[in-house]
Amino acid sequence: MREDYLEIRDLRVEFDGFVAVDGVNLTVLQGDLRFLIGPNGAGKTTLVDAVTGLVPATGSARLDGVQLLGKSVHRIARSGVGRTFQTASVFEQLTVLQNLDIAAGAARNWRTLLRARSGIPPTVELAMETTGLTALRDRPAGELAHGQKQWLEIGMLLVQNATVLFLDEPVAGMSGEEREQTGELLRRIRRDHVVIVVEHDMQFLRSYADSVTVLASGKVLAEGTYAQVQADPRVQEVYLGPGHTAEPAPALGEVL
Amino acid sequence: MIGSATPAEAAAAEVSAPRARGPWTGRAAMLATYAVAAIVLFGAAPAMLTDFRLRMLAQFLCVAMVAVGIGLAWGSGGMLTLGQGLFFGLGAYIMAMHLQLSSAGPSGRPAFMVTGSDLPWWWELFRSPATALLGIVAVPGLLALLLGLSVFRRRVKGAYFAILSQASAAAFALLLISQQNTIGGSNGLSSFRQFFGFALNDPVNRRMLYFIAAGVLIAMVAVVHQLRRSRYGELLTAVRDGEERARFLGYDTAMVKVVAYVVAAVFAAIGGALFVPIVGIISPQNVGVVPSIGFLVGVAVGGRATLFGPVLGSLAVSYAGSTLSEQIESGWVYVQGFLFILVVAFLPGGLGSIAAVVRSRRRRPAADELPRGVPEPDAPDPEPTPADVRSGGA
Numbered sequence: 255m256r257e258d259y260l261e262i263r264d265l266r267v268e269f270d271g272f273v274a275v276d277g278v279n280l281t282v283l284q285g286d287l288r289f290l291i292g293p294n295g296a297g298k299t300t301l302v303d304a305v306t307g308l309v310p311a312t313g314s315a316r317l318d319g320v321q322l323l324g325k326s327v328h329r330i331a332r333s334g335v336g337r338t339f340q341t342a343s344v345f346e347q348l349t350v351l352q353n354l355d356i357a358a359g360a361a362r363n364w365r366t367l368l369r370a371r372s373g374i375p376p377t378v379e380l381a382m383e384t385t386g387l388t389a390l391r392d393r394p395a396g397e398l399a400h401g402q403k404q405w406l407e408i409g410m411l412l413v414q415n416a417t418v419l420f421l422d423e424p425v426a427g428m429s430g431e432e433r434e435q436t437g438e439l440l441r442r443i444r445r446d447h448v449v450i451v452v453e454h455d456m457q458f459l460r461s462y463a464d465s466v467t468v469l470a471s472g473k474v475l476a477e478g479t480y481a482q483v484q485a486d487p488r489v490q491e492v493y494l495g496p497g498h499t500a501e502p503a504p505a506l507g508e509v510l
Numbered sequence: 511m512i513g514s515a516t517p518a519e520a521a522a523a524e525v526s527a528p529r530a531r532g533p534w535t536g537r538a539a540m541l542a543t544y545a546v547a548a549i550v551l552f553g554a555a556p557a558m559l560t561d562f563r564l565r566m567l568a569q570f571l572c573v574a575m576v577a578v579g580i581g582l583a584w585g586s587g588g589m590l591t592l593g594q595g596l597f598f599g600l601g602a603y604i605m606a607m608h609l610q611l612s613s614a615g616p617s618g619r620p621a622f623m624v625t626g627s628d629l630p631w632w633w634e635l636f637r638s639p640a641t642a643l644l645g646i647v648a649v650p651g652l653l654a655l656l657l658g659l660s661v662f663r664r665r666v667k668g669a670y671f672a673i674l675s676q677a678s679a680a681a682f683a684l685l686l687i688s689q690q691n692t693i694g695g696s697n698g699l700s701s702f703r704q705f706f707g708f709a710l711n712d713p714v715n716r717r718m719l720y721f722i723a724a725g726v727l728i729a730m731v732a733v734v735h736q737l738r739r740s741r742y743g744e745l746l747t748a749v750r751d752g753e754e755r756a757r758f759l760g761y762d763t764a765m766v767k768v769v770a771y772v773v774a775a776v777f778a779a780i781g782g783a784l785f786v787p788i789v790g791i792i793s794p795q796n797v798g799v800v801p802s803i804g805f806l807v808g809v810a811v812g813g814r815a816t817l818f819g820p821v822l823g824s825l826a827v828s829y830a831g832s833t834l835s836e837q838i839e840s841g842w843v844y845v846q847g848f849l850f851i852l853v854v855a856f857l858p859g860g861l862g863s864i865a866a867v868v869r870s871r872r873r874r875p876a877a878d879e880l881p882r883g884v885p886e887p888d889a890p891d892p893e894p895t896p897a898d899v900r901s902g903g904a
């Protein structure tokens with residue numbers, strides 16, 4: 255089977271003179287669970303926004319050699335790039351089932367669209383089982399607890415049939431057990447997806463990251479395994495260092 | 511790989527799913543509502559109302575057709591269509607042109623036209639019944655498609671969209687007024703003698719027009735009903751609530767929205783087209799800003815996101831308007847405006863949402879305890895935590 259890969263070259267995003275992403279190079283292969291970390295405002299979300307077509311960018315971002323930059327958001331999504339959002343953004347008025355069914359259906363033709371759903375598509379059924387939302391199938395997504403919404407987001411990503419998955423802080427607000435389950439799920443899906451996770455949670459990172467890219471002020475500061483990155487003095491200075499007031503510091507202390 | 515089945519495979523292998531609420535209570539209630547509507551519109555109303563009142567009801571039904579379309583575009587799709595007078599007017603004027611030409615006889619000229627001036631070429635387009643009927647649907651439909659796509663592609667929405675659509679209705683009314691010699695100017699078009707061969711002064715034919723309006727209205731509600739329960743309906747609501755999110759799932763949301771917008775436009779046009787033989791006159795006053803807002807008030811009052819709310823609200827507001835305007839004349843416009851503000855401020859879902867509001871008020875204390883879609887007794891063990899992650903692997 256062919257291995258998928260995402261290749262970002264010299265990516266640059268500028269907001270009215272402020273350079274949020276500054277010449278980033280990043281290559282992620284299928285099977286490599288990549289974490290993208292960095293202090294607040296480092297440009298992590300902006301990088302994801304650029305690759306998914308939300309903000310204009312220069313440089314290049316190729317999925318299996320196909321250029322993504324310059325395409326519209328929905329075309330990039332159809333090329334196989336899926337993402338979740340820092341703040342869970344499910345369709346609140348629709349049920350869990352409806353949310354997943356819509357996520358699974360971007361390729362449906364009009365004839366299918368104009369009919370009512372007569373059953374549950376197997377991919378949706380499977381995603382509900384995987385994310386433990388089967389019993390909440392007919393609940394409006396707006397009524398779900400925070401963690402459940404995050405799981406629904408992940409479920410939508412799974413049924414979307416994407417090759418590249420960006421997850422922006424997926425375990426924020428989840429309990430310890432939920433984090434573990436999310437981590438295991440990510441490990442499973444990285445086998446046949448290119449997975450990039452933006453996270454601040456160092457414990458989670460240490461447990462599940464295959465590799466880590468550190469971003470600071472829009473630039474790649476370091477890249478490698480967790481141990482390599484964590485030992486890098488420049489990374490310690492801006493992000494992981496002792497006495498740092500950033501949110502991850504306590505968790506890191508525990509890890510060390 | 512989890513998300514790897516093609517849509518075709520997925521469709522073929524779909525397992526049947528029990529619906530959340532009892533499948534029968536919902537469906538039976540729906541059928542009962544349609545039955546009541548049919549009995550009232552086809553039985554009770556024609557039996558009990560005088561010809562004058564029945565004609566009035568027929569007029570209200572035409573306005574309600576516009577409301578059904580607005581219910582879809584605004585209620586399900588979130589597009590505040592403040593300018594449906596444009597499409598209503600297009601349908602109405604095309605019908606009016608055809609009726610004038612057919613009343614005038616072969617190669618005849620419309621009554622209002624100054625002798626000596628030439629009949630504009632676009633009048634001739636609608637001389638034949640077939641092209642007139644086609645034009646009533648196609649002209650507003652295509653215009654809505656072009657307008658909608660250019661507006662939605664540019665991501666214009668919310669208040670900007672509302673203002674834009676209202677401006678288009680205002681511009682259309684001004685255009686009509688400026689065309690005194692070709693389309694009757696501010697007097698509009700009137701004095702139609704026949705409708706596709708049927709004399710309009712015959713009470714039997716007038717009744718027939720009422721029945722046509724009633725049938726068309728019910729058909730429109732049924733179309734919206736099917737759209738709402740289809741996957742498209744769910745998608746439209748999703749786009750309403752999270753357009754960006756839907757785009758990230760790979761949907762061309764402008765296309766999704768424009769379909770509802772075009773349906774609403776065509777419904778408005780058909781309403782306008784039937785309005786003309788029923789009322790006997792169409793003028794710029796029926797298509798500008800004020801009537802456009804009027805179309806909306808009933809939808810807001812009745813409940814824009816419900817299936818029957820727009821129709822019922824529209825009929826109620828039309829009835830109130832005809833009764834009150836006899837007493838307070840121009841004051842009705844202010845009453846309408848006040849009503850609109852009142853509903854939007856205090857009951858955004860309209861009267862149709864009262865039941866739901868009351869229910870949720872009463873339920874609130876226990877809302878966290880009770881899962882909404884309680885599984886059927888024979889449903890598999892409900893385990894709400896993310897399980898099976900490890901066992902499902904391999």
Ligand SMILES: Nc1ncnc2c1ncn2[C@@H]1O[C@H](COP(=O)(O)OP(=O)(O)OP(=O)(O)O)[C@@H](O)[C@H]1O
Binds near residue numbers: 272274295297300340
């Ligand atoms: N639309 C925008 N317009 C202007 N500046 C923006 C915009 N979006 C982001 N920025 C700026 O770009 C920088 C990077 O923001 P970004 O959201 O990518 O950071 P982040 O790494 O995701 O941070 P966090 O960890 O807090 O989520 C910040 O300084 C932010 O203020």
Ligand SMILES: [Mg+2]
Binds near residue numbers: 298299300
């Ligand atoms: Mg961010």
